[in-house]
Amino acid sequence: MPTPSKLNKDPHNHYFDLGAARQVPETHAWEGLHEHPVVDGGVGAGEDAVPVVDMQDPHAAEAVARASEQWGAFLLQGHGVPRELLARVEAGIAGMFALPKTDKMRAARQGGDPYGYGLPHIALYFSKTMWSEGYSLSPTNLRPELRKIWPDAGHDYSQFCGVMEEFHKEMRALADKLMELFLVALGLTGPQIAGVEAEHKLTETMSETIHLNWYVVQMATLPAATRVSTCLTCTLLHACRYPKCPDPKRALGMKAHTDSGFFALLMQSQVPGLHLFRHGPPADRWVEVPAVPGALVVNIGDLFQILTNGRFRSVYHRAVVNRDRERISLAYFLGPAANAKVGPLKEVVGGGRPAYRALTWPEYIIVRKEAFANGGADLEFTKGGTALEMVSINPDDDDGMDDQGDISS
Numbered sequence: 001m002p003t004p005s006k007l008n009k010d011p012h013n014h015y016f017d018l019g020a021a022r023q024v025p026e027t028h029a030w031e032g033l034h035e036h037p038v039v040d041g042g043v044g045a046g047e048d049a050v051p052v053v054d055m056q057d058p059h060a061a062e063a064v065a066r067a068s069e070q071w072g073a074f075l076l077q078g079h080g081v082p083r084e085l086l087a088r089v090e091a092g093i094a095g096m097f098a099l100p101k102t103d104k105m106r107a108a109r110q111g112g113d114p115y116g117y118g119l120p121h122i123a124l125y126f127s128k129t130m131w132s133e134g135y136s137l138s139p140t141n142l143r144p145e146l147r148k149i150w151p152d153a154g155h156d157y158s159q160f161c162g163v164m165e166e167f168h169k170e171m172r173a174l175a176d177k178l179m180e181l182f183l184v185a186l187g188l189t190g191p192q193i194a195g196v197e198a199e200h201k202l203t204e205t206m207s208e209t210i211h212l213n214w215y216v217v218q219m220a221t222l223p224a225a226t227r228v229s230t231c232l233t234c235t236l237l238h239a240c241r242y243p244k245c246p247d248p249k250r251a252l253g254m255k256a257h258t259d260s261g262f263f264a265l266l267m268q269s270q271v272p273g274l275h276l277f278r279h280g281p282p283a284d285r286w287v288e289v290p291a292v293p294g295a296l297v298v299n300i301g302d303l304f305q306i307l308t309n310g311r312f313r314s315v316y317h318r319a320v321v322n323r324d325r326e327r328i329s330l331a332y333f334l335g336p337a338a339n340a341k342v343g344p345l346k347e348v349v350g351g352g353r354p355a356y357r358a359l360t361w362p363e364y365i366i367v368r369k370e371a372f373a374n375g376g377a378d379l380e381f382t383k384g385g386t387a388l389e390m391v392s393i394n395p396d397d398d399d400g401m402d403d404q405g406d407i408s409s
């Protein structure tokens with residue numbers, strides 16, 4: 001049994017051999033995780049109840065507007081993606097992550113690669129390492145990507161590709177509908193929405209990325225007596241192969257961040273772990289998103305905050321690890337085409353002033369990198385100085401008038 005200091009560090013993706021760890025090593029121990037209280041965001045949580053939007057409800061647009069202004073996130077129901085499909089996707093992801101490390105490492109993300117097996121991009125910005133595994137995929141290039149893991153292109157490969165493609169088709173259709181709902185929620189009329197689409201081709205040109213997350217730790221040598229609950233993966237009580245993070249209070253599944261694109265649709269297993277940050281009063285706090293069967297979570301990203309001139313807010317969020325149960329999440333990110341300049345829509349700015357300058361997604365990523373380098377997003381978020389603030393226009397500055405509505409391919 002190696003001590004944490006003797007664990008091998010993987011140069012490609014900063015992984016330790018988590019499976020061998022009996023305690024959380026310093027490399028994975030984050031400071032400040034308990035600086036703010038965590039409150040339950042379930043239905044009975046009063047003003048901390050995470051908003052729920054039912055897409056079938058005739059008043060869905062009002063609910064989207066309220067949630068997007070006040071939270072930057074909501075639970076989405078009535079979306080039409082079959083629950084049975086979500087279950088198959090989750091089972092497929094669990095099977096993929098349960099493959100031997102050597103298989104997964106064939107697909108390891110190298111350096112700044114956008115796609116591949118490994119922690120998400122934001123991992124590069126922090127000296128501490130997250131207690132999770134991830135895999136970023138381009139949904140339009142699934143088969144060649146997944147051949148890296150399954151070179152034989154056998155049954156498991158075909159099954160996983162098939163289910164992911166089916167899921168992607170549903171999710172893309174949903175994303176298009178959601179974009180329209182957002183535009184309605186912004187108060188745009190039918191002709192205005194048609195005008196925005198004709199001018200900017202917002203929906204048609206949206207780019208997509210899928211990121212899979214696996215918040216589970218293999219600690220095969222943990223004494224059986226300390227394994228206290230039934231494992232969801234192997235359903236065994238004491239001979240479990242997929243046990244727990246040794247000290248979830250010190251480890252972090254995904255570092256707090258805002259997503260950079262337009263919005264993300266998140267599928268999570270029936271294990272809570274996603275926390276949304278809410279400012280006080282009464283106090284700054286993390287709200288734990290409940291695991292609602294069949295519901296998806298919608299998170300607004302920074303570029304949507306820019307597009308909506310600050311009306312819809314991006315949400316600062318993190319994922320924590322759990323001592324007893326593994327958790328899987330899938331984030332389906334939608335953003336502008338890489339060469340599209342995104343600025344506040346003139347239909348939203350109206351007679352007012354644009355609050356942000358226009359820039360492309362790659363340009364924004366560079367700004368974000370600078371913001372991270374200037375002291376870390378988490379500290380900066382609550383004290384000002386985020387990437388969004390770096391691209392905001394000073395109200396006394398006249399130049400901003402050129403930037404409104406400037407999203408174009």
Ligand SMILES: O=C(O)CCC(=O)C(=O)O
Nearest residue numbers: 211213254274319329331
């Ligand atoms: O696992 C989660 O709930 C959060 C995932 C996430 O924030 C992301 O992939 O950007």
Ligand SMILES: [Fe+2]
Nearest residue numbers: 258259317331
């Ligand atoms: Fe995220």
